[in-house]
Amino acid sequence: MDTLNILLVGFISIVIVNNLVFTKFLGICPYLGVSGRIDMAFGMGMAVTFVVTLSGTLTWLIDHLILMKMGLEVTRYVCFILVIAGAVQLVEMYIRKFFPSLYESFGIFLPLITTNCAILGLCLFINLWGIDNLLEAVVLSFGAGIGFTMAICIMAGIRENLNMADVPESLKGAPITLITAGLLTLAFMGFAGMIR
Amino acid sequence: MTTKTTEGPILGQTFIAGLWRENPVFRLLLGMCPTLAVTAAVKPALTMGLSVIFVLVCSNIVVSLMRNLLKPHLRILMFTLTISTFVTIADLFLRAFQPVMSERLGPYVPLIIVNCIIICRAEACASKNGLVVSIVDAVGMGIGFTLALCVLAGVRELLSTGMIFEAKVMPAWFVPWAAMSMPVGAFITLGLLLGLVNKLTKGKS
Numbered sequence: 010m011d012t013l014n015i016l017l018v019g020f021i022s023i024v025i026v027n028n029l030v031f032t033k034f035l036g037i038c039p040y041l042g043v044s045g046r047i048d049m050a051f052g053m054g055m056a057v058t059f060v061v062t063l064s065g066t067l068t069w070l071i072d073h074l075i076l077m078k079m080g081l082e083v084t085r086y087v088c089f090i091l092v093i094a095g096a097v098q099l100v101e102m103y104i105r106k107f108f109p110s111l112y113e114s115f116g117i118f119l120p121l122i123t124t125n126c127a128i129l130g131l132c133l134f135i136n137l138w139g140i141d142n143l144l145e146a147v148v149l150s151f152g153a154g155i156g157f158t159m160a161i162c163i164m165a166g167i168r169e170n171l172n173m174a175d176v177p178e179s180l181k182g183a184p185i186t187l188i189t190a191g192l193l194t195l196a197f198m199g200f201a202g203m204i205r
Numbered sequence: 206m207t208t209k210t211t212e213g214p215i216l217g218q219t220f221i222a223g224l225w226r227e228n229p230v231f232r233l234l235l236g237m238c239p240t241l242a243v244t245a246a247v248k249p250a251l252t253m254g255l256s257v258i259f260v261l262v263c264s265n266i267v268v269s270l271m272r273n274l275l276k277p278h279l280r281i282l283m284f285t286l287t288i289s290t291f292v293t294i295a296d297l298f299l300r301a302f303q304p305v306m307s308e309r310l311g312p313y314v315p316l317i318i319v320n321c322i323i324i325c326r327a328e329a330c331a332s333k334n335g336l337v338v339s340i341v342d343a344v345g346m347g348i349g350f351t352l353a354l355c356v357l358a359g360v361r362e363l364l365s366t367g368m369i370f371e372a373k374v375m376p377a378w379f380v381p382w383a384a385m386s387m388p389v390g391a392f393i394t395l396g397l398l399l400g401l402v403n404k405l406t407k408g409k410s
Contacts, residue, residue, distance in 0.1 A: 032388060037237040038321055083297070086289045086315050094282050120281060124319040126238040133312040179404035183234055184396045191392030198389065 016148045022204045023152035029127050030160040031197040033134075036127030040161055041186055043115075050165035052111050054158025056100055056119070058151070061128045063096045064089075065150025068132040069143060089132050090123075097123045127157050163193065216341050223345025229322045230353035231402045236322040240354060241391040242313050247370050250358035252306050254351025256295045256314060261323050262343040263291045268331040269339035275332060284327045289318045322350060360394055361385045 029035040036057070043053045068089050076082055101119055105112045112119065122128070131153045140146050167189055176185050229235045236257075243253045267287050275283060296314045299307040307314065317323070326346055331339040359369060365385035367375035384390050 034238050034242040034388065034391070035316075037241060038235075041234070041237065083293060086293050086296075086318060087286060090285045090289045090318055091282075094285060121321075123281065123285065124321055124324055126316050126319050129319050130238075130312060130316055133315055137312060177400075179407060180396075180400040181403075184400040184403065187392050187396030187399065191389050191396060194388045194392055195384075198387065 012144070016145060018204055019145060020148050020152040023149050024156040024159065025197070026200045026202075026204050028156045028160060028197060029130060029153055030157060031194045032201075033130060034126075035130040036125050036157055039121070039125055040157075040164060040190070041183065044161050044164040044168055044186075047162060047165040047169060049114055050161045051158065052108075053115070054154070054161050056104070056115075057122060057125060057127065057157050058154025060093070060096045060100055060122055060125075061131055061154040061157070062147065062151045063099075064093045064128055065131055065135060065153070066143070066147050067092045067096070069135060069140070069146040072136060073141075085136070089129060093128050093132070094123050127153065160193075164190065167193070216338065219338060219342050220345040223342065223347070223349040224352070225349070227346075228349045228353055229325075229346055230350060230357075231399060233322075233325070235325055236320045236350060237395075238316060239313055239320060240357065241388070241395060243310060244354055244358040244361055244391060245365070245386045246362045247355055247358045249306060249309055250354040251351065252299070252303065253310065253313065253317075254347070254354045256299065257317060257320065257322070257350055258344070258347030259295055260288060260291045260317055261326060261347045262340060264288045264323055264327060265331040265339040265343040266336065268327045269334065269336050272332045280328070280332070281324070284324055285318065288323050288327075292317045322346060357391075357394060357398060360398070361390055365390065 023029075027033070030037070030040055039053055039057070044050050071088055071092065072085065076085055076088065097120065100122070101112075104115075104119065131150060135146050135149060140149065164186075168186065171185065171189065180188070223229070225232075227233060230237075230240050239253055239257070243249045264284070264287050268284060271283075292315060295317070296307070299310070299314060326343060330342045334342070363369055363375065364382045366381050367373060367379045382390070385394070
């Protein structure tokens with residue numbers, strides 16, 4: 010019961026209160042780049058969720074079972090990025106085989122999941138927060154993916170409506186998206202301090 | 206002789222391009238995460254900028270030297286491995302000589318690995334050009350990035366604390382805008398700055 014409680018609180022905290030996009034500025038590039046249409050945003054969110062869960066779990070295992078035991082913490086970043094690149098390769102092959110139309114519409118953004126800061130960032134945060142329980146690491150990674158999906162879908166929804174708005178000439182495109190993101194962040198600040 | 210006379214201007218153009226015309230932050234919209242995350246004050250922004258210059262120059266040199274050995278499908282992997290090696294060096298250096306700043310920047314130093322600017326320059330410039338052009342390009346882009354970071358950080362630090370470089374500049378009646386040091390301030394300031402840059406360059410291009 011106690012562990013279940015901790016896991017639940019951790020999940021809610023990473024999805025809403027400590028959302029990686031809104032409070033830690035991670036994963037901003039796809040957040041701004043792929044949030045034009047809601048179906049693409051959702052597909053991107055799902056791909057990121059899968060990669061982040063897989064790599065969060067794997068990096069925790071590698072970190073605790075190999076690197077810490079053998080005193081190789083210096084090579085941590087190199088190992089983490091290798092794991093992430095491998096996981097992304099896996100997702101890319103899967104999507105190309107089973108969802109060719111989705112693969113076409115993602116274009117360059119799919120291999121760029123490797124350089125999505127949210128994924129490496131989460132692996133580093135799990136290490137920084139000193140999570141010493143595999144189950145907690147898995148739940149946190151999954152929650153981070155869900156949080157990212159939520160953020161990018163909200164953003165895509167707003168931007169679909171923004172197309173019809175009358176925006177000043179020089180603010181069109183990226184600037185207005187950033188300002189919208191700022192206001193969205195302001196809304197999510199209301200959750201700050203709710204948990205931890 | 207002709208190659209010598211044409212090389213100078215091209216190098217100069219490559220250097221200037223990074224500063225303004227292809228400024229990584231304001232024009233190409235690359236490397237947004239550190240741009241937003243470390244710009245609450247000028248000092249961390251400057252530290253971040255210098256670390257990025259170091260990593261960018263080193264990785265461009267290495268990528269440029271091994272560009273003929275690269276296999277297309279392993280390209281990105283080789284880039285990230287090269288970059289992460291240099292980021293590890295930068296991180297250890299900061300931890301040893303600037304422990305306070307290292308603590309403050311936290312995971313954003315290792316996150317330089319996934320900074321799009323560095324991969325973009327490795328892919329777009331260093332894997333196609335010779336050593337000299339790659340170095341000049343890296344320095345130009347790095348300085349452009351640092352300048353953009355410092356401008357953003359300057360605005361935010363001034364409005365959120367009334368100070369620049371931790372020295373008070375605003376008059377006593379100034380009430381600090383606490384929101385500017387929070388994520389909200391980062392997004393909105395960058396949005397407005399981009400709008401300003403668009404307005405300034407609209408007539409020329």
